[in-house]
Amino acid sequence: MPHDLPKSYEPGAIEARWADYWIREKLFSVKTPPPGEKRPVFTLLLPPPNVTGRLHMGHMLNQTQMDIIVRWHRMRGFLTLWLPGTDHAGIATQMMVERQLAKEGKRREDMGREKFMERVWEWKRQYGSAITDQMRRLGASVDWDREYFTMDENLNRAVREVFVRLYEEGLIYRGKYIVNWCPRCGTAISDLEVKHEEVPGKLYEIRYPVVGSNEFITVATTRPETMLGDTAVAVNEKDERYTHLHGKNVLLPLVNREIPIITDELAQPEFGTGAVKVTPAHDPNDFQAGLRHNLPQIDVMDEHAHMNQNAGAYVGLDRYQARKRVLEDLREQGFLVGEKDYTIAIGKCDRCGSVVEPRLSTQWFIKIAPLAERATKVVENGEITIVPENYKTIYLNWMNNIHDWCISRQLWWGHRIPAWHCSCGEIIVSRETPTTCPKCAKATLTQDRDVLDTWFSSGLLPFTTLGWPEKTRDQEVFYPNTLLITGFDILFFWVARMFMLGCHFMDGHKQDAAIKQASGWGEKKDDSVPFRQVYIHALVRDAERQKMSKTKGNVVDPLEVIERFGTDATRFTLAAMAAPGTDIAFNESRTEGYRAFANKIWNAARFMFMNVDRIEPGLRPGCAAESGRPHVGVVDFQAATLEDCWILSRFNRVAKDVNAALETYRFHEAANSIYDFFWGEFCDWYLELIKPRLAEGADPNTARVACSNLVSLFEAALRLLHPVMPFITEEIWQAVYDGKPPVRSIALAPYPQADKKQMDAAAETRMAVLQDLIVNVRNVRAELKVEPKQRVPIQVFAHEPEIRKLFEENQGAVERLANVERVEFADASLAKVAGARHTARFDMHVIYEKKIDIAAERDRLSKELEKIEREIANGQRQLGNEQFLAKAPAKVVEGLRNRTQELQVLREKTSSKLGELK
RNA sequence: AGGCCCGUAGCUCAGUUGGUCUAGAGCGCUUCCUUGACACGGAAGAGGUCGAUGGUUCGAAUCCAUUCGGGCCUACCA
Numbered sequence A: 001m002p003h004d005l006p007k008s009y010e011p012g013a014i015e016a017r018w019a020d021y022w023i024r025e026k027l028f029s030v031k032t033p034p035p036g037e038k039r040p041v042f043t044l045l046l047p048p049p050n051v052t053g054r055l056h057m058g059h060m061l062n063q064t065q066m067d068i069i070v071r072w073h074r075m076r077g078f079l080t081l082w083l084p085g086t087d088h089a090g091i092a093t094q095m096m097v098e099r100q101l102a103k104e105g106k107r108r109e110d111m112g113r114e115k116f117m118e119r120v121w122e123w124k125r126q127y128g129s130a131i132t133d134q135m136r137r138l139g140a141s142v143d144w145d146r147e148y149f150t151m152d153e154n155l156n157r158a159v160r161e162v163f164v165r166l167y168e169e170g171l172i173y174r175g176k177y178i179v180n181w182c183p184r185c186g187t188a189i190s191d192l193e194v195k196h197e198e199v200p201g202k203l204y205e206i207r208y209p210v211v212g213s214n215e216f217i218t219v220a221t222t223r224p225e226t227m228l229g230d231t232a233v234a235v236n237e238k239d240e241r242y243t244h245l246h247g248k249n250v251l252l253p254l255v256n257r258e259i260p261i262i263t264d265e266l267a268q269p270e271f272g273t274g275a276v277k278v279t280p281a282h283d284p285n286d287f288q289a290g291l292r293h294n295l296p297q298i299d300v301m302d303e304h305a306h307m308n309q310n311a312g313a314y315v316g317l318d319r320y321q322a323r324k325r326v327l328e329d330l331r332e333q334g335f336l337v338g339e340k341d342y343t344i345a346i347g348k349c350d351r352c353g354s355v356v357e358p359r360l361s362t363q364w365f366i367k368i369a370p371l372a373e374r375a376t377k378v379v380e381n382g383e384i385t386i387v388p389e390n391y392k393t394i395y396l397n398w399m400n401n402i403h404d405w406c407i408s409r410q411l412w413w414g415h416r417i418p419a420w421h422c423s424c425g426e427i428i429v430s431r432e433t434p435t436t437c438p439k440c441a442k443a444t445l446t447q448d449r450d451v452l453d454t455w456f457s458s459g460l461l462p463f464t465t466l467g468w469p470e471k472t473r474d475q476e477v478f479y480p481n482t483l484l485i486t487g488f489d490i491l492f493f494w495v496a497r498m499f500m501l502g503c504h505f506m507d508g509h510k511q512d513a514a515i516k517q518a519s520g521w522g523e524k525k526d527d528s529v530p531f532r533q534v535y536i537h538a539l540v541r542d543a544e545r546q547k548m549s550k551t552k553g554n555v556v557d558p559l560e561v562i563e564r565f566g567t568d569a570t571r572f573t574l575a576a577m578a579a580p581g582t583d584i585a586f587n588e589s590r591t592e593g594y595r596a597f598a599n600k601i602w603n604a605a606r607f608m609f610m611n612v613d614r615i616e617p618g619l620r621p622g623c624a625a626e627s628g629r630p631h632v633g634v635v636d637f638q639a640a641t642l643e644d645c646w647i648l649s650r651f652n653r654v655a656k657d658v659n660a661a662l663e664t665y666r667f668h669e670a671a672n673s674i675y676d677f678f679w680g681e682f683c684d685w686y687l688e689l690i691k692p693r694l695a696e697g698a699d700p701n702t703a704r705v706a707c708s709n710l711v712s713l714f715e716a717a718l719r720l721l722h723p724v725m726p727f728i729t730e731e732i733w734q735a736v737y738d739g740k741p742p743v744r745s746i747a748l749a750p751y752p753q754a755d756k757k758q759m760d761a762a763a764e765t766r767m768a769v770l771q772d773l774i775v776n777v778r779n780v781r782a783e784l785k786v787e788p789k790q791r792v793p794i795q796v797f798a799h800e801p802e803i804r805k806l807f808e809e810n811q812g813a814v815e816r817l818a819n820v821e822r823v824e825f826a827d828a829s830l831a832k833v834a835g836a837r838h839t840a841r842f843d844m845h846v847i848y849e850k851k852i853d854i855a856a857e858r859d860r861l862s863k864e865l866e867k868i869e870r871e872i873a874n875g876q877r878q879l880g881n882e883q884f885l886a887k888a889p890a891k892v893v894e895g896l897r898n899r900t901q902e903l904q905v906l907r908e909k910t911s912s913k914l915g916e917l918k
Numbered sequence B: 001a002g003g004c005c006c007g008u009a010g011c012u013c014a015g016u017u018g019g020u021c022u023a024g025a026g027c028g029c030u031u032c033c034u035u036g037a038c039a040c041g042g043a044a045g046a047g048g049u050c051g052a053u054g055g056u057u058c059g060a061a062u063c064c065a066u067u068c069g070g071g072c073c074u075a076c077c078a
Helices: A011-024 A057-075 A090-103 A113-127 A130-138 A153-168 A224-229 A240-245 A284-293 A309-314 A319-332 A369-380 A390-400 A454-458 A473-478 A488-505 A513-518 A558-565 A567-577 A588-615 A642-663 A667-694 A700-721 A726-736 A761-784 A801-809 A811-817 A854-879 A882-887 A890-917
Strands: A041-045 A079-083 A172-182 A187-189 A194-209 A216-221 A232-235 A249-252 A257-263 A275-278 A336-349 A357-366 A385-387 A419-422 A427-429 A445-447 A481-487 A531-537 A792-798 A820-825 A842-846
Touching (some): A011 A130, A011 A726, A041 A473, A057 A079, A057 A130, A057 A481, A057 A558, A057 A567, A057 A642, A057 A667, A090 A113, A153 A454, A153 A488, A194 A224, A216 A232, A224 A319, A232 A240, A309 A319, A390 A488, A481 A488, A488 A531, A567 A588, A567 A667, A567 A726, A588 A726, A642 A667, A642 A761, A761 A792, A761 A801, A761 A811, A792 A801, A801 A820, A811 A820
Parallel strands (some): A041 A079, A792 A820
Antiparallel strands (some): A172 A357, A249 A257, A419 A427, A419 A445, A792 A842
């Protein structure tokens, strides 16, 4: 077939074509294997993006890393399940649809719950696949046949089951507590959804008159408007300033309510005046104190943080207006006695940014301690490995201070809480909708209005996506999930919750023993954990290391980057920059560089095809294997020459490095190894070296071998690169097989593994010396400003016969790559010849009439000599140190000894030459 | 308040348990080259006392302490 590829690589159409092909062919769909199968299994759960989401760099980093690991496993013969889905994203989606409604002049309250829900589903049907369509474009090799949505009927059933079980076990309770309340969203939110911020504020001192005396007691507060709900003033029992007031009452200003002075540890003598107002309905600490002293709870605000009837004259005012008015009135009436600048910590709603109000309300909670205990243990004892390890510390730290989790939300969009209220006050928690109240037998039941926190359902995904609560074969095979790859920003929101809920609900579960063994997890004891390993990656920032955010306007749109440079180049950028544990400052110039890399690969392929078409048009490399087969390195390679032995050896070493790097999620090392190999060794040296063998007029047999080797090596290199750059590798690989590949896709071909038999350390060393000679000649030519086209003779003195032989055998290579006219071999050192170069293994001299710049040469040499001497001195000092000889490993001592010897040879030559020049 | 991370070439970053690190890469920069795969290319080069100080060690960019600078996370103290 004619391989007339365009001169430069155009990713757009090619990528779209293969992305479609992979989906159409269902290449990544996984059939559940029957019992008895011993194949290794790899399971990965996609962190479900919000249905409302648009692909951002964080997603892309996450998905690139996952896809690399997934493709790598698949090519190594694992039965690889990557399970995709989207999250219904309670608040985000509801807000999105409400905004849409607002444009039509409608409000959800007017529509009613049912109509609104229909509308959200409508929205989902229309726009809900935007983000997954974008994933398809990335080439994410997920099993689309198993795609889920967290509001799917089967997942909803599982959610109800979980809720009921936890309730029955006493791990879910309902109660009236202070929760974080967002006045804009109109719902409770969990501790995690509150973002803390420090802002300058004021600390106000207000004096309360003590009843039955003309004394005052002065309290300090940052939130004077809440005084309207005060039900006590607390002082510390040990605080002698207030001992005489114990048991007395004060008259609450503005409201004229009598409230007691109590003693409680809430009041700390060192702070402010040592006396503190107690507002049980508006502060979590005060709430606790209120319970201790049985104080009334007076809520003075409504759900939008406006003052209610309990606020008397202030009713209807927003909390900040109320603060202003309260302060004015207090000042006017002489109660405000102090006002200090003070930094206050405020909490803002993660979603909408409104200041969160601690609010007394009835909510559903999960008693977290028993779940946390188990989830802590499995990380401590290594049943779940968290990588990098510092996230393990962060996780354990958080688990040790974890609070009960408020799971109810006052929203409409989400999993409805499976609880029904009877007019008699009874609450029925049930899997199915109950018809009558078991207590009073009335049929007037209404379902709880609240829905569950979105993270409640996503916390169950590791097992609910595998058919739970049914006992399924999928669970035996795929649970525990092998790995989770996610960002640290949802470590607590999601990861920790999955640990807790997974261990709890899959307690006692056993993975299919044969599969567990084959997958390499034989040593793990606990199969209830949701994952064997969790890899946490960092954030993608902009080039200035700023967090990307819409408000800052510094968001880099991955699709735009892809548009310009290609998906492969963008993926490669993220992989090459993803050193574990560090944030990625996304830099477009890198992507530009990797587009050039793709182009380089493309042109190397053009070169290959050009030769195949001319030399042996029917040539196909021998990779007829499916993934998992043993012959997975370079196939049918006849190492005939030094460069053949060398490149084969290098390939295997690189394959070894890449596999090792991926094993520990060092994506950047994997990417860079391949890059350096492909460009710096394969293209820059190997292709140049074999050109004479391929050239027209060369011996046909030699040409055939060279051509076949080239194709074999290229084919293997494509497989090595495929997980990182899936598109270009597929395109060229298919072309290598002329559109009739042994398997449907390179994604199903075996991944290269290092083969010791193909490694040749001697060839690598010999090649290094040859390269050294060539580079030296080029170097001298540049210094002498020899015309680029002019070929020059050189003179070489080799210290050892083998080196001379090496140069003789590869004379042609030297002549071509260094533009040398002929190589003359000298019998004695050339060190003293002006302009000569020398290394520990050879001396070299370019024969050229142009005079060398003696002064410049002298400068260069004395600089060099200085450096050599410094290093020799350093080496000798160490080698003369007995402690070093005794303690350092033999390899290090040996290396230093050799190095020092070489340096001494160099020093001799350099100094004698320098003497010559003076 | 507690915890975590970062500070290496002009810029963006690598540098796994301290030992061929004689500190690397990409981009940028300088000089030269359109040679039949590729100018998204090739060849050669300049550029860093690894934030600072002190310590541990035969040996430190790498470990410890202090300090300066930058970022992040968690936290119910008025």
